[in-house]
Amino acid sequence: MDKEAKEKARERVAEIASEHYKRGDVMGWFEALYKESAGNNEMIPWADLEPNRFFHKWAEATGLKGEGRNALVVGCGLGDDAKFLHDLGFKVTAFDISPTAIEWAERLHADRDIAFATADLFKPPAAWLGAFDFVLEIYTIQPLPIEMRDNVMDAIAGFVGPSGTLVVVTRGREDDDETDLLPWPVSREELRLFEKSGLRQTDFRIMPGDEGEPDRFVVEYRRG
Numbered sequence: 001m002d003k004e005a006k007e008k009a010r011e012r013v014a015e016i017a018s019e020h021y022k023r024g025d026v027m028g029w030f031e032a033l034y035k036e037s038a039g040n041n042e043m044i045p046w047a048d049l050e051p052n053r054f055f056h057k058w059a060e061a062t063g064l065k066g067e068g069r070n071a072l073v074v075g076c077g078l079g080d081d082a083k084f085l086h087d088l089g090f091k092v093t094a095f096d097i098s099p100t101a102i103e104w105a106e107r108l109h110a111d112r113d114i115a116f117a118t119a120d121l122f123k124p125p126a127a128w129l130g131a132f133d134f135v136l137e138i139y140t141i142q143p144l145p146i147e148m149r150d151n152v153m154d155a156i157a158g159f160v161g162p163s164g165t166l167v168v169v170t171r172g173r174e175d176d177d178e179t180d181l182l183p184w185p186v187s188r189e190e191l192r193l194f195e196k197s198g199l200r201q202t203d204f205r206i207m208p209g210d211e212g213e214p215d216r217f218v219v220e221y222r223r224g
């Protein structure tokens with residue numbers, strides 16, 4: 001997607017999100033955006049129909065392989081990271097709160113055996129709790145209100161199995177940086193909330209963002 005299209009898409013996101021926030025609805029704008037885009041991914045700023053390039057780099061550097069392990073993709077959007085994990089040999093479940101995103105992902109990846117599901121991170125199926133060898137979270141923490149951060153992170157940690165791994169890709173910020181515009185980057189101090197949820201940090205990388213964008217943190221946690 002070119003820079004101008006992305007800028008236009010971000011302006012529309014700000015408008016739709018603000019309309020929903022005024023009604024006290026902090027999550028409804030995702031479905032409204034996917035619906036309004038009517039199948040045009042250029043209206044979704046994060047949907048470039050490719051696996052996330054920071055996660056791709058991390059996976060290459062660490063030699064990530066699925067070897068039949070089960071993986072969960074949180075807030076999967078159009079499912080390109082789910083497809084990437086599938087092709088690395090994981091058995092993949094991927095979910096999003098937006099039914100339109102999930103239908104779209106199912107259409108895009110109909111040739112892969114990926115279990116896509118519409119689900120809310122805060123009300124997941126009980127069978128998912130503590131059930132996954134590998135959990136991938138890309139950009140779901142940052143567009144949810146900062147006041148919800150500990151609940152969001154605790155819910156994500158809850159999917160990681162007894163000796164499982166979580167990888168988080170997020171816009172990063174310094175602990176004392178102010179942040180006022182959606183999406184709100186995540187600080188190292190906030191990331192410690194994952195440790196409160198029983199995980200330990202095993203890898204932390206900073207990768208430069210695109211021009212004018214914040215650096216990304218790519219962080220690995222393990223349970224046990």
Ligand SMILES: C[S@@+](CC[C@H](N)C(=O)[O-])C[C@H]1O[C@@H](n2cnc3c(N)ncnc32)[C@H](O)[C@@H]1O
Nearest residue numbers: 030046075076077096097098120121138139140
């Ligand atoms: C910024 S997008 C990132 C999508 C995808 N991970 C990517 O990188 O392309 C955040 C995604 O999280 C989803 N989401 C937001 N709140 C959620 C919730 N409570 N439960 C599940 N998904 C949620 C949105 O619908 C959206 O697809």
